[in-house]
Amino acid sequence: MDLEKFAQHYLYKFPNEVIKELQLKTYQRNESILKTGNEIDGLYFLIEGQYYVSSIEITGRELLLRYCKKPAILGDIELIERCIIQSNCIAAETCEFLFIPLHTYKKYLQYDADFTQLILKGLAYKLKTCTISSRVNALSSVATRLAAYYCTLESVETSSEYIETRTLNEVASLIGTTKRHLNRILKKWSEEEIIVRNGDTLQILNWERIKQYSNDVRFE
Amino acid sequence: MDLEKFAQHYLYKFPNEVIKELQLKTYQRNESILKTGNEIDGLYFLIEGQYYVSSIEITGRELLLRYCKKPAILGDIELIERCIIQSNCIAAETCEFLFIPLHTYKKYLQYDADFTQLILKGLAYKLKTCTISSRVNALSSVATRLAAYYCTLESVETSSEYIETRTLNEVASLIGTTKRHLNRILKKWSEEEIIVRNGDTLQILNWERIKQYSNDVRFE
DNA sequence: CCATCACAAAGACACCTGTCCTTTCCGCAG
DNA sequence: CTGCGGAAAGGACAGGTGTCTTTGTGATGG
Numbered sequence: 001m002d003l004e005k006f007a008q009h010y011l012y013k014f015p016n017e018v019i020k021e022l023q024l025k026t027y028q029r030n031e032s033i034l035k036t037g038n039e040i041d042g043l044y045f046l047i048e049g050q051y052y053v054s055s056i057e058i059t060g061r062e063l064l065l066r067y068c069k070k071p072a073i074l075g076d077i078e079l080i081e082r083c084i085i086q087s088n089c090i091a092a093e094t095c096e097f098l099f100i101p102l103h104t105y106k107k108y109l110q111y112d113a114d115f116t117q118l119i120l121k122g123l124a125y126k127l128k129t130c131t132i133s134s135r136v137n138a139l140s141s142v143a144t145r146l147a148a149y150y151c152t153l154e155s156v157e158t159s160s161e162y163i164e165t166r167t168l169n170e171v172a173s174l175i176g177t178t179k180r181h182l183n184r185i186l187k188k189w190s191e192e193e194i195i196v197r198n199g200d201t202l203q204i205l206n207w208e209r210i211k212q213y214s215n216d217v218r219f220e
Numbered sequence: 221m222d223l224e225k226f227a228q229h230y231l232y233k234f235p236n237e238v239i240k241e242l243q244l245k246t247y248q249r250n251e252s253i254l255k256t257g258n259e260i261d262g263l264y265f266l267i268e269g270q271y272y273v274s275s276i277e278i279t280g281r282e283l284l285l286r287y288c289k290k291p292a293i294l295g296d297i298e299l300i301e302r303c304i305i306q307s308n309c310i311a312a313e314t315c316e317f318l319f320i321p322l323h324t325y326k327k328y329l330q331y332d333a334d335f336t337q338l339i340l341k342g343l344a345y346k347l348k349t350c351t352i353s354s355r356v357n358a359l360s361s362v363a364t365r366l367a368a369y370y371c372t373l374e375s376v377e378t379s380s381e382y383i384e385t386r387t388l389n390e391v392a393s394l395i396g397t398t399k400r401h402l403n404r405i406l407k408k409w410s411e412e413e414i415i416v417r418n419g420d421t422l423q424i425l426n427w428e429r430i431k432q433y434s435n436d437v438r439f440e
Numbered sequence: 441c442c443a444t445c446a447c448a449a450a451g452a453c454a455c456c457t458g459t460c461c462t463t464t465c466c467g468c469a470g
Numbered sequence: 471c472t473g474c475g476g477a478a479a480g481g482a483c484a485g486g487t488g489t490c491t492t493t494g495t496g497a498t499g500g
């Protein structure tokens with residue numbers, strides 16, 4: 001049962017009056033969970049699957065902010081800052097969320113000490129990792145970020161040998177660069193026999209080297 | 221009285237048993253408030269002055285994360301995540317903090333609903349701005365960041381005409397680049413008659429152009 | 441006054457990266 | 471099979487940026 005999963009990951013037990021208002025929301029791979037600029041409608045607690053967070057630049061480009069595994073909370077910033085949704089959240093694989101509608105939160109949970117602690121920990125964790133990735137991003141090259149992207153995917157994908165390269169364009173915008181430049185890097189890696197490209201897939205022959213290139217950067 | 225200032229900025233009134241354990245901490249310009257890697261000893265609430273947050277890179281370089289004005293809370297991440305200090309915090313001018321020792325927080329405030337809300341809002345705000353600056357940093361050039369740095373300083377410095385350029389080396393590391401490159405940019409700006417350099421100071425002749433270069437990026 | 445030293449500024453170079461354009465490849469209609 | 475259109479890959483180029491080295495300048499001590 002989902003409530004058990006929830007309790008297990010979040011170490012919190014909902015009051016009875018809340019339980020009956022909880023919903024289960026499911027998203028398929030690549031489905032949008034939250035969209036920048038919309039109003040937030042409640043809190044989402046990830047109980048299955050993984051999603052990624054990206055943002056749209058002034059330039060129209062996208063930028064991968066992070067990958068999230070459970071436990072992970074969506075909507076907390078927006079709820080507390082009472083602001084519109086700050087980033088795009090997209091399912092990286094089938095995702096299940098326990099959803100608390102806004103009015104339920106306001107009515108029963110906003111001043112619940114344990115629940116607030118839960119949110120607090122989630123926020124502190126996010127802030128810590130955001131700070132880290134902010135610095136790391138600022139100083140790492142595209143090659144590093146690309147390697148980091150693959151390393152991050154490795155833990156997400158089921159088949160770890162082949163990576164489905166979305167479209168190269170998508171990957172490029174996710175890590176904040178251009179397809180042209182990815183081609184350059186992939187070509188170099190091919191020549192170094194670190195990878196093999198076949199059409200839409202890419203096989204990594206030498207994870208060790210990729211990990212070296214990634215310089216321990218991860219989007220999670 | 222400081223408690224009034226505090227109440228005014230943070231909209232919170234301490235219980236009496238806490239008040240007698242509060243301390244006032246003052247730091248002079250450039251004095252270190254928190255140092256990466258140390259243990260946190262309590263919560264700091266800024267009630268006067270401004271400070272900046274920077275971090276040390278793997279490469280040994282420094283990177284400016286943000287400037288903070290009141291209201292601003294220090295130590296929250298570390299307290300909640302029970303981790304060592306994540307960033308360096310340095311007074312940009314004389315700063316006064318209301319300080320709550322760790323044990324006081326644990327004894328009286330950890331489960332105080334209103335106080336927790338206060339921390340919660342602080343964290344959500346930080347996270348929001350961190351996310352924004354993370355993207356912005358990832359896509360702006362050194363020239364943009366330098367202009368942004370001056371624009372951020374403008375609101376801090378008393379004399380807005382001349383900017384004391386720390387050492388150029390410091391500025392370079394703060395915005396994550398090298399002195400060499402700053403020299404290039406400053407030379408270019410001199411030629412464009414946007415600035416004038418005289419020894420240790422730098423006069424900005426054309427704030428408009430600087431603001432254009434800054435592209436609305438700010439470290440705050 | 442000169443020699444020395446330290447540090448700031450600039451030159452030279454190489455690499456990273458984005459833009460623009462050309463080439464190559466592939467599928468499909470005729 | 472041929473020719474066409476669109477997408478992917480790659481070439482050429484320019485600008486941004488870091489590193490290393492050289493030059494310039496000002497302070498200090500003899």
